[in-house]
Amino acid sequence: MQRKEINKLANSWTYSKALLVCVTLYLWAEALMASATRVVAGGAPTGASVMMFVLLLPMFWLLVYRWYNCLGFVRAVRVAVVNFCFLALGAMVGVLIQQEDVNNPTSVGDVQELVALGELSSIDDATVSAGARRAYQHFESFREAESFFLYHLGNNTGLRGLLGFEGDRAGDEEQIQEMLSNLEYRLPEIAARFGAEKAAAIRSQSETGLRTRAKNGEIRQLEERLNDTMFSLFVIADKLDLRRAYSSDWYSMMWVILFFGVLSSVLRNGVSYLMKKNKWGFCITHCGILLIILGGLLGRTTEIRGLANLNIGEYTSEFRTWTGQPKKFVYNPTFADEDSKVFAIKLEDFRADQHDVLDIIYVTANEQGQLQQEFDLDEQPKLRVFAGLTQAYDYPIDDLRGDPAFKLEVLEYEPQTTVVRDEESGAVTSYQAITDATFFDASAATIKLKVSGPDENNELRSEEFLLHAAGDGDGAPFSYVGPDGERRVAWLRFREDSDGGSMPLEWQSKLSILEFDEHGHPVKVANGEVRVNDYFIHGGYRFFQTNHNPNDPTYSGIGVVYDLGLPLVLWGLYCVMFATAFIFLVMPLIKGYKTRGQD
Amino acid sequence: MEFFSFRNFLELTMQLSMVPMALGFVLFLSWVVSAGKEGEHKLLTLLSKTTMLLTGASFLLGCTAMILRYIEVQHWPAQTMYEVIPLGVCAAYLSTIALYYVLGLNRRRGVARAFGDLFVALIMVGGVFTLQYVLDLDPTGKALPPALQSYWFSTHITAYMIGYFTLIIAALAAWLHLCFQFWLQVIRRQESRLVIKVGVPVLALIAAPFGSIALVMGFGVFTVAGVVTAYSLRGNREMVWYQTWERESDNFTWLIFVVGFPFLTSGLIQGALWAQEAWANYWGWDSKEVSALISWLFYVIYLHLRLIAGWRGEKAMMLLCVGALSIFITFQLFGYLPDSQKSLHRYTDMESLPSESMMLPIEDEN
Incomplete structure (x- = not known):
């Protein structure tokens, strides 16, 4: 059958016909997979086998004897639009009906x-x-x-x-x-x-x-x-699988129709048609979509996803998948057999780095002369510290745009330091930045803080403090006279922000890969570091920073992912992104430039 | 409050935005009143250009505010709604300026400028209302959690903001056209298509519960369009100021879409690329991701219907309006969706615990 005739068949599809056939196909997929699951799980019961046969037969007939109708169907624009609408509807179902946690699913029954x-x-x-x-x-x-x-x-x-x-x-x-x-x-x-x-x-x-x-x-x-x-x-x-919308068979069927629809529309007018300059954008975008769907399918069939729980110094050649099954680290597990080489990962080091903050607490002396917070706030103000930070406080109450009485400025900030303290007062007298420190050297930060405010004679008084964040951090009082003429004391405390609700600045794990010699002794073969947004690849697996425990500073949860489809998906994503920008932004600009040139 | 602070510059941006907003409306009404009268209208044209200059100034002031916030929080200011929404307003102003030239509104002469002025004024209304809303939000600057410390953070969110706000502007342009068409057909007692006769009032009503901005932009614009149309058509006159727009609005809305869609696509895909690095999972079917995908699919449907199935005019414009609703749900109402409670995209939410000690009865202090 000629290309033109198939295109004619494609154009003959109406929206209502497309809708009817699409819905039938989604239901067909759901019924087919349900009977297939029963056949596989239940030792091939007769009813399910017959059902599967009955469902497959007409599809085979269509594909063999009416292949041009099938081609016309997937090539039809109206079918594509209807299928897109169902894809969006399926996604809406997934958003409006709470989806089952894939890591903790219910079992059949x-x-x-x-x-x-x-x-x-x-x-x-x-x-x-x-x-x-x-x-x-x-x-x-x-x-x-x-x-x-x-x-x-x-x-x-x-x-x-x-x-x-x-x-x-x-x-x-x-x-x-x-x-x-x-x-x-x-x-x-x-x-x-x-x-x-x-x-x-x-x-x-x-x-x-x-x-x-x-x-x-x-x-x-x-x-x-x-x-x-x-x-x-x-x-x-x-x-109805609405709680598992995205992994349901009806939703997968929509992606299948989309895949063949895109493939067919790309090849609609032959390969030479795609070689035309003005079709490059179209071709790359649609090929990108095909790559994403193919990669997704490959990922769905080969993906292994789990977690390795390690403490510093420990190594393991096994991890647990999200559904709780133990798995060995073997090279390229899709193609692995019993003789495949096993390796292990070892947690060499781990650190959770906290943000450095400065608390600003107004204090007053009570009748017994003890200092207490002036404002009973649920959370006292704290500033995240960096070199050059300036902040002003204590404005006239009747003119909040007036001049503030109390100012502070962070003159110096070094994230990893050693300090020298005065033996009597315990105050920091000098500090030394550790320039060759690595992330895993957990020495605390030091700041040089300048604070200023008026004294009793209304003259500006400045003071500088060196504060070190180790332990509970260093504090320093600063007294000045407020805009209302009252004497005030501000207590400034520099510390690491390890409050319960605070997220750390960063988690980082140092890993090594071990293989086993003929005696079963581990031998280090590779090193790597992982942090959130920066993973490490070995043997087809990606290791990434997933978990930590504030109560156990030596623990690190290392996420493990094996996904063969990823490179395809990444190529697809880049293709779609750049080709869309090329079609809609770059090409019109070039055309406009050329048109202006001709004028 | 310090002069060079984000909050102060936000307030200044809002106040400055009121000027082109008011000027735009005054100019629009002046064009409507003077439509049909002869003359070059030099003063109105000059003021019209000034409106655009002031929009540019508001954009620069907004950008300064964002730079100040960057200095205050030491990261790209896009973590909380207090930061993201002003970023979106800046994106909207930038799009307005770009579209002014892309759509050739700067080259219009005489009353043909009227619609451009109304268009800019309405965008500025959106800007002013949005900034006013932002000033009531919790301004606490938060440290970035590890997952957000990525080079994708700035580009992903900025691309989304440009995409979202440009497509909302496309919907606004379409909405204006649909409202005037509705009233034109009602007042002239013309046969109108169902998409206009039913679709427009339904959209105006649907938008109403989505907050004051949606109420103003939906029902407010619908009502004002009715009044202006009735005034313009008094005594069997023609809506001269509207004729250019009526002819070109389909192409205009398409051009705005063409600017916004690549940014929307880029935002979606950058999100997937980032998730792949942060969670080793490019697509986790997280409800925010899915909401964004729904909006994207919606615009893909619009694109294919327009390019291949030949949808033009009101039908296509109606799709743009519904697309904007989808964006609004993804951007602002996502937190109410059932599956959003376990979403990994809840960084923008603050833990809102009431300050109990500050709310005790006053007499307890004495």
């Missing part, structure tokens, strides 16, 4: 066991199977996520009444307003002392926090109210 229980309240009984319990945990997470979404949908569109809530907003509005007005009363002083940003932060966080707390209470109520409906939805979503 778990949800059915939970349904068979009848009463969800009996989930705590000792007789309930582990599968049903696992399914119940999934249901709880599903119910929470869907109630959260439904609540905000109703709340933000003014349909709270439909969800059974009274009033315009969550919580006791009168109480919230009273608390906020108490806050407003105190904020001017905070703005004067700490700056307008700190006051704005407290205002914003407090209002959002109060409202979120009230909303969370209502979400819990909604969860209880919709428990039965959510359970029905959970069971349906599980049955």
Whole structure:
């Protein structure tokens, strides 16, 4: 059959016909794979085998005897548009229905066991199977996520009444307003002392926090109210694979149609057509899409993903996949057999580096002469330190754009240092930067800080401090006279920010690769370092920094990934990105330039 | 507050943006009133050019604010919404300036400038409202977590911001056209297509619950367009100032799309390349990634329908408007989606804990 005739067949597709055939194909894929799974898992039961045969037969017939119709189908623009719409719809399903955690999935039959229980309240009984319990945990997470979404949908569109809530907003509005007005009363002083940003932060966080707390209470109520409906939805979503939308067979079918559609449209007018200069962009973009889909398929079939838990000095030739299975490190595992060489990874060193911060705490002496915080803030202001940092505090309360009384400037900052301290006072007298330090040398930072403020005679007084961040860090008091004539003391503390909620600056692990000699003794064959955003490759595996434990500074979790499809995907991504820019930005500019030249 | 601080320059940018916004509206109304009158309208043309200059000045001021934030937080200022949204506003201003020349609005003469002035004024309304919203957000500068310490951080987010805001501008241009078409057909009692007759009021209503900006840009623009159209058509007159735009709007919206789409694609793909480096997983089906993919797929559908299936005019423009809604959901409403709770893209959220000690009753202090 001629190319023109196939193109004619492609053009004959209408949107409604395309929609019907696409939906049929998605359902066909789901049914086929379901029966195939039963055949493989259940020792080929007759019913499933017959079903599989019945499903495959018409497809073979179409592909062999009506191949030109199949070609016309995948080449049709309307089919492509309908398929794109379904791809977007499938993605929307995945976003709107909470997806199962791929690292902790339910097994086949778990949800059915939970349904068979009848009463969800009996989930705590000792007789309930582990599968049903696992399914119940999934249901709880599903119910929470869907109630959260439904609540905000109703709340933000003014349909709270439909969800059974009274009033315009969550919580006791009168109480919230009273608390906020108490806050407003105190904020001017905070703005004067700490700056307008700190006051704005407290205002914003407090209002959002109060409202979120009230909303969370209502979400819990909604969860209880919709428990039965959510359970029905959970069971349906599980049955139709909507909780596993992206790994479902109907969604895979959409990618298959897309792949053949793109392939067919690239080759629509023959290879020579693609050699024309103005078709290069089109060709590269679409080939990029093909590479991404092919790479994705290859990745899905060969990917191994897991975690190796190590402490400094330990080595292992085994890691655990995300689903808990142990795997050996063998070179190129896709093509490996029992005789393949095993290697091990060893954690030579690990360090989590924290940010260096400076606390600014106003202090006053109480009646017993002890220093105490002047402002009982939930979190005292802290600055992340860098050389050249300047900050001003204590503005006139009636003129926040006026001159600040108290200024500080970080004159010097060295991240890794040794210090000399005065024997009597313990204050740092000098420091030495460790210039040949590596990341794993965990020596602390030192800063030279200059602070200034007026004294009692209204003359500017400056003072310089050397502060070292080791341990709990060094502190120094600075006294000055505020804009209202009152004497103030600011306590400045330089330390590493290892508060519970703070993320570290960086995690880094030093690894070595070991192979085993004929006596089974490990021999080092390679070295590498990993940090987040910078992985290390060996034997087809990529090792990356995944985990750390603040309570165990010697522990490092090393992520392990083996994915044969990655190079294809990366090439595809680059092709699509650059070709799109070329088609839409570069080409019009060149054309415009040429047109202007002709004028 | 220090003069050279991000917050101060944000306020200044917002205040300066009000000038081209007001001037744009005044000019638009002047063009509408003076439509049909003879003369070169030199003063109006001069003021129209000044509007663009002031937009340029607002852009520069916004960029200065971003540089100051960079100095304050010591990284590309795109971690929290307090930083990302102003970056987006700068991107919108940059796109406006670029589009002004790409669309040839600078070469228009007389009343043909009217639509350009309205277009710029509405973008500035968006800018002013957005910056006002940002000033109420938590301004705390946060340290970058390890995953964000990458060279992709700046380029990925900036590409997205340019893509998002340019495509929102495309939707705005399409929306303006659709609103005027709707009212033209209603007032002239013409037979109109379903896409206009039903689609336009539905879109105006759908946008309403998405916050004050969406309300102004959706229902507000729809209403004002009705008033202006009714005024322009009084006594069987023609909407002279609208004729050029009516003729070219399809091509204009396409050109804006052509500028924005490569940035959207680049943002999406850079995200995948970055995820591959940070988590060794180029695509994790994270809900933010999927939301972004949905928006991208939407524009791919628009592209194919327009280029291959021959969709033109109102139908294609309606798609651009729905595409902007999709972007808005991805950018602003993503945090409410069911699967967003376990997303790896929640860096922009702050832990909002109320400051209990600051909210105790006042009398307790005395």
